[in-house]
Amino acid sequence: MEQYWSLIQEKVCRKCIDGDGRGNCRLPSTLTCALKESLPEIVRIARETQGGSYEDSVNALRAGICSRCVHQLDDGSCILRSTLECALDRYYPLVLDVIDEVHLGTFTNAQ
Secondary structure: OHHHHHHHHHHHHHHOEEEEEOOOEEEOOOOOOHHHHOOHHHHHHHHHHHOOOOHHHHHHHHHHHHHHHHOOOOOOEEEEHHOOOHHHHHHHHHHHHHHHHHHOOOOOOOO
């Protein structure tokens, strides 16, 4: 998981609106980044849905992670997703790219 997280910090967290532009998170201490909190599950879902459609991957994400999130309501809606405040939802395409890079061994440290 360390390799995934390092590359996510390099390629995703640097672009995150909740970050400092260098990969460091600036979320309040009362909040946890959904990417970091759910990384093992995210990787598992990405690997299981690899080769399928993006929609299949998102549906698996919703069923596997969002369904257990305290922010998702019983009807499946989520205030964080609807306001673009969920890092997992916002950056999922970039995270999938990172997971593919690690899985295929094509990642590079571009610093």
